[in-house]
Amino acid sequence: MTSMAGIAQKLASNQKQVAISEFFEKNKHFLGFDSPVRSLITAVKEAVDNSLDACEEARILPTIKVSVSKIDTKKDIIELVVEDNGPGIPQKSIEKVFGQLLFGSRFHAIRQSRGQQGIGITGVVMYSQLTTGKPTHVKSKIATESTAAVVDIGLDTRKIRRQK
Numbered sequence: 001m002t003s004m005a006g007i008a009q010k011l012a013s014n015q016k017q018v019a020i021s022e023f024f025e026k027n028k029h030f031l032g033f034d035s036p037v038r039s040l041i042t043a044v045k046e047a048v049d050n051s052l053d054a055c056e057e058a059r060i061l062p063t064i065k066v067s068v069s070k071i072d073t074k075k076d077i078i079e080l081v082v083e084d085n086g087p088g089i090p091q092k093s094i095e096k097v098f099g100q101l102l103f104g105s106r107f108h109a110i111r112q113s114r115g116q117q118g119i120g121i122t123g124v125v126m127y128s129q130l131t132t133g134k135p136t137h138v139k140s141k142i143a144t145e146s147t148a149a150v151v152d153i154g155l156d157t158r159k160i161r162r163q164k
Contacts, residue, residue: 024126031119033127040068040078043127046120047082054086062086077132088142091149098125098138098153125153 028034032042048064055062067081089097101122125136141148 024123024130028127031123031127033123036076039127039131040080043080043124044068044082046124047080050121051082051084051086054089055084058087060086088145089138089140089149090142091140091145091151094138094140094149094151095153098122098136098151099155122155126155129155 024031024033032045033039044066048066051064052062063085065081065083067079067083069079069081071077071079098121101119128134128136135152135154138151138153139148
């Protein structure tokens with residue numbers, strides 16, 4: 001009879017860390033990316049939810065503009081632009097907000113709001129990159145800055161954060 005320690009060692013030797021892209025690909029139906037139409041709906045929802053959350057926390061009546069354009073008819077490539085009048089994201093935080101899973105400001109909230117998983121917009125960035133091979137273009141301006149910060153987010157899909 002094999003000892004419990006031996007079984008534990010054998011089980012541990014079979015464990016491995018899965019690349020986030022592999023997890024995403026196997027579970028995209030749970031994350032809202034199982035078809036092009038549902039993926040677009042998920043992307044719009046996540047971006048608008050973030051705009052609403054930021055405006056709510058800043059006590060700003062939101063004005064949100066959503067634009068969806070087909071930019072490549074042969075490959076069904078869509079451009080999604082979401083603009084709002086929220087407080088903006090400081091440049092040093094843009095990479096984390098859009099390029100790191102489980103990063104957000106809503107985890108402290110007592111009541112369930114639009115979303116608190118910390119996967120949303122980063123999942124959108126990841127899906128976009130996995131399907132187009134291109135980074136996500138982010139532009140954000142805060143009141144104390146004279147110009148908007150512009151960052152292109154490309155994810156290291158083997159890890160869970162922005163590529164340097």
